[in-house]
Amino acid sequence: MNLSAIISVLAAEQSSPASLAMTFIPLVLIIVFFYFFIIRPQKKQDKKDAEMRDNLEIGDEVVTNGGIVGIVFSIKDDTVVIETGGDRSKIRVKKWAIAKNETIHDGDAK
Template identity: 60%
Template sequence: MNNAYATLMSASGNATTGGYLVTFLPLVLILVFFYFFIMKPQKKQEKADREMRENVDVGDEIITNGGIIGIVTQVKEDNVVIETGGDRSKIRIMKWAIAKVVTDDDEDSKDKV
């Protein structure tokens, strides 16, 4: 009788461990999916944006997050001065407000042709 009880307890212990594995496996798979398809590409894009903002030089044409298009006339540590419009008005903006560097895109497309 003791052998039957020991066998029953060991079998239920294995079933419980397997039950936990089956319960948590989908959760682990969802977390892995989110990491590889959402978090990792987002970090890669943030790194590319940070490098783009750090590599802005005088003479580059940029577009800000607000839609202002201008040419960079001065670069400082955390901001840039851009020249906009026909009357050459100057605006100082923060580097984080730069959405796109147009000059680099034009040069890349010319190199490919």
């Protein structure tokens, strides 16, 4: 091998850690972006929704994910019975299906 080939190989080996680091910096920035702007806010919203479902009370007006509006009639471990319509029909739904509590309690007004 000639001297210029050896020098070029050594130069490539010396610059590769820096170029490797420069390659991963955008990837790390994308991961940080996703965490702070997508994953973290979603976890906060999930925690807020779970707290809302845990604090349901009989008589609260709720809306399900399917758009059914009703008043909470009874609450069990993981299900809620709601009254809907003028004929007071009752529907049993899972707690995770409750999308919104439209009743404002004294402590909720901010």
